Amino acid sequence: MEIEKEIQKLLHAYQPVCVFMTANKLRVFDELKSPTVAEDVAQKLSLSLKGTERLLNGLTALGIVVKENGKFHLPAEWQRYLTKDGDHSMQQWIRLSADLLPVWLELPQFIQSGTMVKSIMDILGNEPEGMRAFIDAMHDKGRKAAWMLARELPIGDARKMLDVGGGPGTYALEWAKLHNSLKATVFDIPPVVAVAKDYIKRYRLEDRVDTKAGDFNKDDFGKGYDLILLANVIHMYDRAVGENLIHKAFNSLETGGRIVIHGLCTNEEQTAPQEDALFSLTIGMLTEGGKAHPVQEQLQWLEEAGFSEIRHFRVDAIPTGVFTAVKAEN
Known part of the structure; x- marks a missing residue:
């Protein structure tokens, strides 16, 4: 019976996800900052009353929304993450996750062929608006990770940083905000850099x-850095590219400089942590060679590149895996 219950749980797991993502897509959460009846939400968002009421009841059943005296309310602690103006808003990240649902329906095709079923660039779209939404989502997700890493690593010792594949520059900006002596460069493709410039002005x-x-895969990193970050980069590529990026970082660092890699990574059997293991399926469907590379492999890459003081640990953020090492004197 316990196995049967687990199977039923797996079969129904998509339902709460769809309820949650639908509420985010339709901007329902923004209408629940104060107790509100379903009729008002439906009218404000041009939704059907029948569907809105059932959606709100579903959110209440999930423990996200509170219903009292026929009125629905999103508690303050949830508002921080689910409303547009929340200080930890994850709206863009939730939208990006929703865009991946159709890709997962193509999983049988990937298992049969072993090749990607859709380019990640197709998910982002070729329009600036699509790229901007993705980058905003990365920023929403990256802030907590940047704070967590800053607590664990001697970021304050650095003076010149390169943020490889830095997207909106979240890590560079948050760390520069924490340490007045740090100067940083965000290295990414031109459309992304255009958005990063906007974030730099905002900060x-x-x-x-x-x-x-x-193109950080082809272009030179430059010289003179004492901190190089590769966040959410290594797991996008195959082993050869990952090793090459680590070697390029080593050559660009000053003696005593530090590399930091933040990303998804698995145990040696590639079966845990669960999120990282499942990510290999996601990224396999979207890229030619991406995967959550095992921890031991990445430690080996760092050692072979010439790094010392190599360390791996996990943080309570997404992704969780962190590698750091130092370029020692010859």
Whole structure:
């Protein structure tokens, strides 16, 4: 009977996800900052009353929304993450996750062929609006990770940082905000750099954070850095690319400089942690070689590149895996 219950649980697991993502897509959460009846939500968002009421009841059943005296309310602790103006808003990240649902329906095709079923660029779209939504989602997710890493690593010792594949520059900006002596460069493709410049202005850090447009797989990193970050990069590529990026980082660091890798990674059997193991399926459907590389492999890459003081640990953020190492004197 216990196995049967587990099977039933798996079969129904998509339902709460769809309820949650639908509420986010239709911006329902923004209408629940104060107790509100279903009729008002439906009218404000041009939704059917029948569907809205059932959706709100479903959110209540999930423990996200509170229903009292016929009125629905999103508690303050949830508002921080689910409303547009919440200080930890995850709206964009939830939208991106919803865009991946159709891809997962193509999982049998990937298992049969072993090749990607849809390019990640198709998910982002070729329009600036689609790219901007993805980058905003990465920023929403990245802030907590940046804070967590700053607590664990001696970021304050660095003076010149390169954020490889830095997207909106979340890590560089948050760390520069914490440490006045840190200057940073966000290195990414031109469309992403254009968005990063906007974030730099928003943070008012134009004097200490700049950008470098290019292809970090092909272009030179430059020299003179004492901190190089590869966040959410290594797991997007195959082993050969990952090793090459680590070697390029080693060559660009000053003696005593530090590399930090933040991303998804698995145990040696590639079966845990669960989220990281399942990510290999997701990224396999979207790229030619991406995967959550095993921890031991990445430790080996760092050692072979010439790094010392190599360390791996996990943080309470997404992704959870962190590698750090130092370029020692010859």
